Amino acid sequence: MSDLIKTFLFYDRQADKPIFVKRSRDIDYSFDGPDFYSVETAAAAPITASENGLLKRKVAVAIWLRTIMAVIDRGVSDDFSERSLKAIPVDDASRSKFLKLTAEEKQLLKERILLNRKRFEQKILAAKTIEEVESEFLMMRNSVQIGIYSPIERELRKIYEDY
Amino acid sequence: MNDRPLLLNYTKKSNDDVGLDPAVMESRPVLSRTISRLKTKPDVFYFCKGAESIQELLEMPQQNLSWEECCFQRAEQLLRLKKDRYYISYSGGIDSTAVLVAMQEVWPKADLEKVVVLLSKTSIEENPTFFNRHVSKYPLETSLQNASRLLRKPNTLLVTGEMGDQLFGSVILMLPCQEEGDQILKADFREAVPGIFKGLQLHMGQLSESTNYERFYQIVEECPFPIQTTFDFFWWFNFTQKWQFVKYRFLQSSDWDLHLRYGEQILHFYDTIAFQQWSLKNHDLKIQDTWESYKFTNKEFIYKYTKDPEQLTLRKIQSLLKTFTLNEKRMAITSDYREVNSIEELRNYVRSH
């Protein structure tokens, strides 16, 4: 486990005060929106109680999105690791074809994870009301195609969404 | 309403109010994606007719082919299309394995050189023996790519193993069998089905008091033989209510080129009259006493021509859903292959009951 903990402060652009903090060992939470910006810092700063519920909710949902996409990305890495691929009983004669195929697949998945994250993030950050944020959040959570690739196996239950 | 193009397929699990009645709203998305082939229409939306009705299937001349004959007939039909390139979508599951087996038995070697297999790592994990012995000899491409791009080349065809489930039964029963034992397959459908539907809703995060059974039970009246068991019911439900949805499911992906049409650049192997008539006439050949035996007829077909005993124990393990694409889905598609983009437009298609 990494000992280095990064702290990300989210500032209300208008008030220029930190309204949200997120700490992380692994994940990069540097992102900005039209009404906020983030700063990575070693030291914590006191968080201002903010009246701006919309801003806080946007940041919270965007953080959730980054987290889940990072988890999915790591899941892809694990699934396509040398160790995982070696465990699949492919004949020597077929192995080079298999490795070429899986390399392409891994790259495609990683590109899509990034694309999806950007696409969803854009929608969240552009939202003008809390209702919009919640609606987008619900859509993301119902996006089986994203959730299903989480390392949490029970998401496979969502098979029924496409039976 | 009759002048308006109708929906071909609906997919998006929108939580916005599209003007559905409260009981239906609570039961989404299960309800909203059924497209009935019966006179009884529990459909939430007005859908156009994108597949044969059950009545048509029963009234047209009966082909009375065996399962094997249906497979070989279809393989020959595909060959006669004289395409330059055939992309075969292979998930590693029973149905797509049978597609390749049928083609390999019927096609001349020279024509098999036109085959490219689209697959993923998961396809190989599902059935590594078949991959090693059969699939790996073909050119391979990842099934995660945008298949539309491959099909823009002239005279190419994508063949999928879709709709095998609709012929054989329903994957809905897999979990109930695991949780309650195989005896649930033969339970009286009137007693077991409401609870299974309710369990389904619960798994999908819906806590409605109403169940989908209330909306669908009438479909049993149109079955040509009596529906008695849970398995009977869910096969009939899948065969009559999900056929069109699954047939046009490929349109859901936002990267699918809507100029590419079913029947021209894409075909599902199991979408023939012969297969559908087989399903209506051969109910005893779909499953035996256990969930393990589901699709035994297709497994035996594969075994007969591969002589690989592992093929007899292939499990239905969510093979379809493991084809991860991470692609956004469209909300709905109209009968003139246009994308529906707004809730406001979608409301126009809501069917009153």
Add this chain to the structure above:
Amino acid sequence: MKTIDTEQIRQYIVELKPEVRDFPLDATSGLFDAGALDSYTVIMLIQTLEERLDIVFDYSDLRAFNFENLEAILKLLKTKYDVK
């Protein structure tokens, strides 16, 4: 050092998903099986635990077996995150 028990963890889940209050869960009941946790709630639970216990998760710990039941979550917190 913060303290926690399985009941407190259950309460955090109930905060995120109120219907879980009525689920018959004990320390070893499968949380995913019961529908108490999914990819949404588990991330939110982690964020809640981080805030309330003043810890920072290593996301390599986000594995199904670590969140399988209340006991597993508690074990993770006690062995890796210095929670009593």
